[in-house]
Amino acid sequence: MAFLEVNGIQKSFGKNEVLKNVGFSMEKGEVLAIIGSSGSGKTTLLRCLNFLERADSGSFSVDGEELFNAEKTYTDKEKREKRLRFGLVFQQFNLFPQYTVLKNVSLARELLETDGKKLAKDEKRRIFKEIEDNSRQLLATVGLAEKAGDYPCNLSGGQQQRVAIARALALSPDILCFDEPTSALDPELTGEVLRVIRELKSTDRTMIVVTHEMNFARGVADKVIFMANGVIEEEGTPDEVFGNPKSPRTKAFLEKSLENI
């Protein structure tokens, strides 16, 4: 059984069937790139995996453990536990503006480990210290150690997105998802974010990256999925999909995106 198994995901918004029986799998440490034209359902797929949308049918499992099955209902608490298997980096960063960079990274873990729990004062202090050290380390990983005390509004878009990546890593997700992490950035800032993702790959992070950066997908991904109209039109290694696409739709899409460069 693969590390991530996604089976028969179907999702409609009203009459609009956005995902039609989407299934795929990936192994631990792999990077999966999802490409496809606008409206093909890429974001919706990531949102289903992260429990932001509820698929109408289908299921998925990580490491052999079923996390979601459309036939079952889950309590909020169950959902919260399960979704921690995944992390999500948004196109628009969605940092918390009132908190420092450091607090953005540490907040969720602090709440998870201390909120509503009866802890002795020094126990609590120890936990906070440990989380802070860990958060600073993560900021160093994304090259922002010296920005820990700044507020997000004083950072460039590229820096904000790197903070968002550190924030997502803070909860040690098994699989980190990116939804067009560079689409909201000026072209000269995309490089720094893509570099961080490349570095994460070198530490064997399992990642799903929805992207319009074809060169990046080709260079970094172990596996590429091309989505069209809510189905996986083609999947394979980057060389297969980019070098020798079988589907005419894939071909047309790739030609068009090359024109745009």
Place this chain on the structure above:
Amino acid sequence: MSFLEVTAQLANGFLTTLLIFGITLVCSLPLGLLITFGSMSKIPPIKWLVKTFVWIIRGTPLMLQIIIVFYGPGLIFGWDSLPRLAAVLVAFVINYSCYFSEIYRGGIESIPKGQYEAGQVLGMTKKQIFFKIVLFQVIKRIVPPMGNEIITLVKDTSLARVIMVVELVQAAQQIVAQKAIIWPMFYIGAFYLLFSGLLTILLNRVEKKLNYYHS
């Protein structure tokens, strides 16, 4: 009547003004939030009931509401009416809660969906998302409109005299009627200006404090 005597008598009225102001503020701020939750409820009957109530309160003059709270129970049910000051406080608290609730609602609705979703994917509970992420951003956004409303409240307190509560204007009015002098009426203007001036300074400070970030 000497200046000092007038001042002392007006100060008495001003205390009542301050009382109405303070109690209305302290009670309406939390009650308004409760009304906001009602008007944003996912249960349609609650939502529409609360919205209709807010519409009625905001759509009628506060003066009328004071009169109804004071005379209504007696005329309709034959009950004893509330003490005058209590009736004023009830009307003010209800009225201002409704105004505040609309400001809160505007503030809450202005927070981008992405903030909630970021909290959700980080495993936060609904309560944590509201109190740790959304609330502070809402407060920052609503301080300016709240400030306006609070300054309005200072002046609205004078409506209490419609049921003969001796607040500042009524206190001056009594002096004018008894002593046939007009200047106390102008004098109380200074009380209002001073008080609202102080509040403005205070509110500006709060606003500045919250301006350490922009979104």
